Amino acid sequence: MKNKKQITWVAVLCLVVFNSFGQQTKMDKVKPNIVYILADDMGYGDLSALNPESGIQTPNMDKIVEEGMYFTDAHSNSAVCTPTRYGIITGRYAWRSRLKEGVLWGYDPPLIEDDRTTVASFLSDNGYRTACIGKWHLGLGWHAKDPEKPIAKYEWDRVFEEGADSNVDFSKQVSGPNTLGFDYSYIIPSSLDMTPYLYLENEKATELPTAYTLGKSANKDGRGVFWRAGEVAPNFDFHNVLGHLTAKATNFITEQKTNKEPFFLYFPLTAPHTPWLPTDEVNGKSKAGRYGDFVALVDITVGKVLKALEQSGQAENTLIIVTSDNGSNWTEDDKEQYVHRANGKYRGQKADIYEGGHRIPFIARWPGTIKAGSVSDQVMCTTDLLSTLSGIIGKILPKGAGEDSYNMLPAFTESAEKQIRDFTVHHSLNGFFAIRKGPWKLTTSLGSGGFSQPNLIQPEEGQPNATLFNLEKDPQETKNLYAEHPEVIEELLVLLEDARN
Template sequence: MNRLFFFTLLISITSCINNKDAKKENIAVKSKVPNIVYILADDMGYGDLSSLNPKSGIQTPHMDKIVKEGIHFTDAHTNSSVCTPTRYGILTGRYAWRSRLKKGVLYGYDAPLIEDDRPTVASYLKNNGYKTACIGKWHLGLGLQADDINKPIGNREGVNTNVDFSKKIKGPNALGFDYSYIIPASLDMPPYVYIENGKTLELPSAYTKGKNQNKDGRGIIWRAGEKAPNFVFENVLDNITKKSVSFISNQKESNAPFFLYFPLTAPHTPWLPTGDANGKSKAGRYGDFVTMVDDAVGAVVEALEKAGKMDNTLIIVTSDNGSHWTPNDKQDYAHRANYIYKGQKADIYDGGHRVPYIAQWTGTIPAGLQSNQTMCTTDLFATVSGLLNKSTIDNGAEDSYNLWPAYISNVKEPIREAIVHHSLRGMFAIRKGKWKYTLNLGSGGFSNPKSIKPKDGEASGTLYDMISDPEEKNNLYNEHPEVVAELNTLLEQYKKEGRSRDL
């Protein structure tokens, strides 16, 4: 009897110790496996945040709070100066010019750009136990089904599109997202519909004649095309924000980590500030719309706090390219959406692809940290792998580097070897260390002159020292031919090898 009692007691004590160890281990695992919320603004410039631009004409308290309580990268770039290719790079960790899209962007009726067999951040996280969601602007092509299979699908004018919207649509759910609620492309591109998990919620039986900013005012523009009868342009940002808040709220009782990819529709045109946002900034309708972006960020943070998830969530806020803030806008307002950087959205200049990039994970990312690492939005894939302590990604993410060490400490040594930039018109530039080399002259985007043919004896490209000359004023192409040759060789190597990251 005594032996049985002591044997039972020993088992009980051992079990308690094991259970405590297991609980400790679970706590450790949970602390290392955060929820991830990635908020992607649409056409928001580095200078739009009041915390990053002392002379900003816009107040952004919610994003400023993330800067104060987390980290901001001063030298962050998108892989492209326009929407679609940047989104491809974020989700795949691969430069979009390696895909079929060599320049420009997709339209609402175009076929999917991300290849069927290509891993994405979403599929990777899903395979690692995450619940994944995409809510907002997609702009990466959809697998629409034809009404008449003998005729082509869609056109950019949005008339006679030959799409059967009652059929299942291939989109984010085929690329690793458990849940999706999207509009097909930018808010100024038809079709104007909401699609939830591959189903069009309301068929586009109506038609809009569109808006023209020459007639309706700067920033009030969308293309003519088919739309759902109850699709209201002014309500889209609010709708997708509410959906994101709802998704987060629904995770309150769940112990599984989640990944929310939240690509906003703003402040891309049409600029549609509503309610109290009107007149809130000193940067006109655009600035007022940016304040609504900031409010969306605030709504997500509040939802995380209410769900008890904020302390174990990595929240990232960035933009898909620089702001479409034109020379005329600069004449009308003192605000500088792209801060001190040359050019604007679509350009190869830094104003086209240098973006705000801020992140917070309470207790893990030191408050007020600033990093001068040169980083790219393609780095999300490898960075996520790094924070999960996973091995090197062997399949995919060819242009993605693990920047996680720079999120949590002041890493001085460069993590990336170089970044390849790409403009709307397909112009290349490469940045390594302080040097930025562009193969051709001109903006390659929206700014004039878009292209410049060099005269005899003139430099055929540009070379800038981005540390001493961040505004790209002094072309050193002819003074440093050895640097030009080195960067040109490296770019060709990246093209030839199909990757820029070492395995």
């Protein structure tokens, strides 16, 4: 009898080991492809599926919502471009880096350290083919013609006088996306309104910026039509940048059909950030002017990616995410002219510490894993990508990587029983902090900290330099409850201080 029991237990053990091995082998084979589309300055209220009163129809993004899910409480870690991108790629709040406020310029050096774990290096180390196609805006390792002189001198509206050149040797390879783990990259250095204007493929210029553009001015050319004067590649067409990058992205997807390893495509768009340059295909299609038409072009871009996945037979094994780097640059003047509310019901706009600055659309489709038509109220942050990828592929992150990143996989699969994030820190253009836990949001400065006026308010004598809002009851941030909940204030201030230290 004893021997029989021993034999039985050995058999059970062998079966468990065999099944575990079989499941692991299966998981290795079915690692999903991942496409991460990052719109530039697209607001929560722009998508017609998320805002029934939107002045823009977005059928392709609506299709992702219908066949996948959307998050009602997703946030960028910053209310502006560069720091959000830093958070996405590294899983860290950008204020931990040298960038304490503002954004980088096109000639600035890299913000991400060469030895830091990134989503690209992590996935590449775990069998993924990785690509970055689109707007980079995280700094590049330019080489100076004259090492004794600065790369460039900056002003807000102009970088150079007409005909002047920077001190960059554009013929030399830079350090950028490939240095940080991307196998392939095809980028523009920063926003489409910031010099220099050129494409770089695998960290080398495809054409030298030997020409000069006088730029565009919204005062002369209309709201949203703006780019700064400066160096430009002779064949660089501002009006076709989004289309050109989309073709590169869809070609990359198609090429992966014959590859055995899964792929990760990071596709940061140039739109609907200024310059607003809608094509004839979408002109006049929206009820939100040139901006709305440009968002419609973003939707067409998403549709082309979906089509490439379907035609290459890769849609069923691909997690596709579409989100934005911050809220929309939709001003009070825009609201007076149009019924459309790019940031939905939320206060403020891009750059602000208010919800309109950092509450973003976040939609995802993953056939067989994400239930069609599902909705999540989980608080999510753009820094969460790295840990979520770790959860998806079942590989532990290296020590010290992604310290502000949470694994949101249970939210995608609707298996989370409570809020995954303990708290979330927000940051504005001017470096204002806010911290969110549960329904409570504490802001440690007065004013927007960004584009909305007033951007800075000095407290009256004896008054706190802070606000406390209950977003569950007051999502528009209209009633400051600071004086009524000292215990909440104390808890949030301790959490924020701990996070900052």
